Amino acid sequence: MPEVVSYTYRAELTKDAQLRFISHLDYAALVERAICRAKLPVVYSEGFNPHMKLSFASALALGVTSESEYMEFILSKDLCQPEVFDKLSSQLPDGVRLKALKKIEGKHKALMALADEARYRISFSTANPLSEWETAVSEFNNAESCFFQRKTPKKTRDIEIKQYMIGQLEIEANDGLIELSASVKITQQGSVKPAEILEYLRKSSGSEYDISNVEIRRTALLCGGRNLMDVM
Template sequence: MYDLRLYISKKGRIKFVSHLDMFRLMQRAVRRAEIPLWYTEGFNPHPYISFLLALSLGVESEGEPVDIKILGDMSPQEVKDRLNRCMPEGLYVESAVKPFNKSAEIAYGTYKVLYSKEDISENELFEALTSGSLTCEKSGKSGGKKVMKTVDVSQHIKSFKLSSENEDIGLEVVLPAGSTFNLNPIQLSQAVSGYLGKEVVPVSVIRTALHTEDMTGFY
């Protein structure tokens, strides 16, 4: 038995499948692929499949880390090939490697966001991102109760880069991700909307990489 970390890209219409549904989907894929997974023990045994980080509904990814435990000695390459023959459209195992970092070490995510020029101009976006006064509402917990909290978005934007791509504006942005604090580009867009006083919804969002605290890659 050994631990294996898969990096699964999620592109196209499958981005509308929620994090919760992804688990069931993977469970079926490993069954079809006949991969000998370790099952949890207990009243209701299920295969051990762990998505290290949630991906918001509607967001694509270049490679989401997923940990599994393989029984026996099937090689990582074999696992990857078998799974890729059984995955639904839009999901692809980019790599299968022995885990290096611990899941708690994830600290940042890089996203590529596209906005339509019909919705927002490059100058407006630049102004909003550098204003220092972006905020959004985020649900959180206080004393066990669900409450809405105002989050200072500006201080959490680690870095960003703008580009022009045909009818769209491209924004590459690094935001906090991980088990302690998360900010996703949809919340960022809400903050931009609030700042500009108009609805700005991204055309597409893709998570391109994950990093540790010192901004090295997460492996």
């Protein structure tokens, strides 16, 4: 049989506030339906249950928004990038914005294998003074290790947070809110969630925050410090 020719496209998308409480699978389904509506010649897997050849770099936790989500999909035709961008962008639902798109030439790593760093901004309101949170952040940054108890429906285990941190945790006040900025490693063994960092600070300092007014946004997903649109 002749070799099937296919073309891989990589896209950078947002996940905005109105979609923060939909799961990663539901988010992927929204994007998949948009690709179908755009009438792009997308390639499907073979077998009894064919599915669209669509992959994402890193699943986003429920309740977290993002400025930079990355996906790859495969087309059976070599379409120019502006055409694919315009067709897909016009069909994406509210809360998803297409920021960039490019065709990937030649051999390249799987998208999921590229991301090794995520950056987050955590905003929240609190009745405690900023100085208490600044002290907690300073102690966190100076500590050699910080353990957090991660609970799942199946088990509870201790996570050492500092092994996943890149650089210092930063803190500032902005419009009556406290904002934390964190860069964390993404490894084959796992990572730490930004909500876990915030909860560790709460427990270690005795401070409280308004859980209904916490906003977590992923501001970047990187490979070796570079945007995933720029690496293969």
